[in-house]
Amino acid sequence: MRLPDTFKSLVALAAVGAASVLIADTVTVKDGSKLVGTVTKIDAGSVTLETAYAGKITIKQSEIVSLDTTEPMVVRLAGGTTMAGTLSTTPSGDVSIQGEDGTITTKVEKIATTWEPGTTDPAVAALQPKWGYQASVDVTGKTGNSEELGTRVGFTATRTTSKETLKVYTAYNRQETNGTKSADQFKLGFDYSKLFTERASWYLRDEGGFDRVKDIDYYNVAATGLGYDFIKRPVQTLTGRVGLAHRFENYGNPATDDVNSAGIDFAVIHDYTFSNAKLHNELGLIPAFNDFANYQARHDSYYEMPLGAGFWKLRVGITNDYISQPGPGVEKLDTTYYTRLLLDWR
Numbered sequence: 314m315r316l317p318d319t320f321k322s323l324v325a326l327a328a329v330g331a332a333s334v335l336i337a338d339t340v341t342v343k344d345g346s347k348l349v350g351t352v353t354k355i356d357a358g359s360v361t362l363e364t365a366y367a368g369k370i371t372i373k374q375s376e377i378v379s380l381d382t383t384e385p386m387v388v389r390l391a392g393g394t395t396m397a398g399t400l401s402t403t404p405s406g407d408v409s410i411q412g413e414d415g416t417i418t419t420k421v422e423k424i425a426t427t428w429e430p431g432t433t434d435p436a437v438a439a440l441q442p443k444w445g446y447q448a449s450v451d452v453t454g455k456t457g458n459s460e461e462l463g464t465r466v467g468f469t470a471t472r473t474t475s476k477e478t479l480k481v482y483t484a485y486n487r488q489e490t491n492g493t494k495s496a497d498q499f500k501l502g503f504d505y506s507k508l509f510t511e512r513a514s515w516y517l518r519d520e521g522g523f524d525r526v527k528d529i530d531y532y533n534v535a536a537t538g539l540g541y542d543f544i545k546r547p548v549q550t551l552t553g554r555v556g557l558a559h560r561f562e563n564y565g566n567p568a569t570d571d572v573n574s575a576g577i578d579f580a581v582i583h584d585y586t587f588s589n590a591k592l593h594n595e596l597g598l599i600p601a602f603n604d605f606a607n608y609q610a611r612h613d614s615y616y617e618m619p620l621g622a623g624f625w626k627l628r629v630g631i632t633n634d635y636i637s638q639p640g641p642g643v644e645k646l647d648t649t650y651y652t653r654l655l656l657d658w659r
Contacts (some may be wrong), residue, residue, distance in 0.1 A: 338362070340372055341379040341402075348372070352382050352400075355427040356435070377421045380408055386427045389434070390419055397430050439475035446470050448656045449628070453488075463488035463496065465651075477507040497525040512542040516554060527647075528569065528640045532562045534599065534609075536578035547586075554580040558599050560609065569640035574601040576608075590618040593630075610635040617655070628653040 338352045340362055350364035360377060362370045379402035387397045388410055398412030408424070410417045428435055451465040467484035481503045488496035502520030509515065521533040538556015558578035563571050580597040593615050600608035615630025634647040 338382045338384075339379070340377055340381075342372065342376045343378055351384075352380070352386070352427075355388075355424050357426075358422075374422050374424070378402075378406060380421055385412070385430055387430055387434075388427050389425050389436075390417075391423050391425045395434075442472050442474050443659065444470065444472050445657070445659045449484075449653050451651055451653050460492065461488070461490045461495075465653075477505070480504045494526060497523075499523055506540060512545055514540040514542075516540050516556070525565075527636070527643050528565045530563045530565045533559075534561075535559050536599070538578055549585045550583070552582045554578065554582070560599055560601060564640050566640050572601065572607065574603045574607075576601045590616065592616055604638075607638045609637070615653075624656055624658045626655040626657050628655055 337349045340348045340350075340352070340360060342348070348362055348364070348370065350362040350370070352360060353363050353369075354361040355374070358374050360372045360374060360380070362372060364370055380400050381402055382400045385397050385399050387395065388400070389395045394417065396410050396412050396414070396417055398410045398416075401409050401411065403409050403418060407418045408421050410419065426435055433441075447469045449465075449467040449469075451463070453461065453463040463486070465484065465486040467482065469480060469482040471481075472479040483501045484499070486496050486498045488494070500520055500522035502518065502522075504516065504518040506514045506516040515538070517537045519533070519535040521531070523529055523531055536556050536558035538554060540552050540554045542550060542552050544551035556578045558576045559574070560576055561571075561573050576599050578597070578599055580595070583594040585592045593613070595611075595613045597611045598608060599610075610633075612633040613630065614632075615628050617626055617628045619626050629652050630650075632649045632651070635645055636643075637645065639645055
């Protein structure tokens with residue numbers, strides 16, 4: 314008997330569908346739902362399942378009652394044991410890791426992390442330093458009732474691991490308004506921090522340079538102290554710092570007293586990462602020990618977004634520099650609004 318073509322097509326589709334289910338990974342949760350896809354990662358108490366119908370799904374390990382995979386993965390348990398193999402659920406509800414050297418039976422919640430065979434252990438990769446670089450340039454100009462021309466260039470190199478961050482930076486800013494310098498600044502510095510608990514860290518930083526419009530021939534600020542992450546999430550961090558500092562400011566005008574004093578270093582740093590942008594806020598204060606009325610404050614806020622899919626980014630922000638006791642004829646507060654083009658690469 315010859316079967317109709319439509320019936321043959323339905324049988325073929327059913328066979329393909331059944332085969333795809335048989336070769337797929339499955340996750341069953343406590344409410345009885347069975348999710349089908351590909352388990353791509355188990356980490357930090359969650360299982361990531363890639364599906365054709367809903368993209369990536371994240372499932373809490375505490376909600377999983379069975380877990381079965383078809384392709385081998387490297388598994389590290391909470392106790393440190395590492396083994397490569399496929400996962401399957403036993404009749405008792407445990408998870409069996411079946412590898413070339415045997416079988417290990419454990420609980421779903423005991424799986425600490427997984428990674429693909431042949432790739433680096435995420436814990437090892439997190440300790441390996443990663444360098445990032447950022448070059449920036451601003452060019453502003455105006456003609457008509459007033460003549461203005463300004464240029465600012467900067468460069469930052471950042472080295473990060475899961476425990477420490479080192480940032481080295483430099484920038485030069487020069488502005489002329491109607492033939493008179495309105496900005497002539499240079500700075501070079503570094504900032505290093507290292508975690509000694511999950512949220513607590515120590516830091517060391519130093520910055521030197523000059524600001525000739527403010528009559529500062531040379532300045533240097535060095536500080537060291539402790540930091541704490543009040544908020545520490547993948548998309549948001551809020552860090553507070555407090556430590557000891559030393560301020561030195563050498564003024565060109567002999568009538569202005571130089572600053573050469575130890576002080577206190579206060580800072581609050583906040584970052585929020587959106588899906589394709591970043592918001593940064595930073596506020597710092599350094600009062601001098603020999604005169605607490607003599608202090609330096611700095612604020613920087615910016616919003617950074619990518620330009621297309623390349624290395625270019627656009628940063629729009631505002632900075633405020635405040636010196637409570639400046640030299641004669643120098644304003645206490647300098648406010649700068651900026652739009653900055655960045656080249657960011659790793």
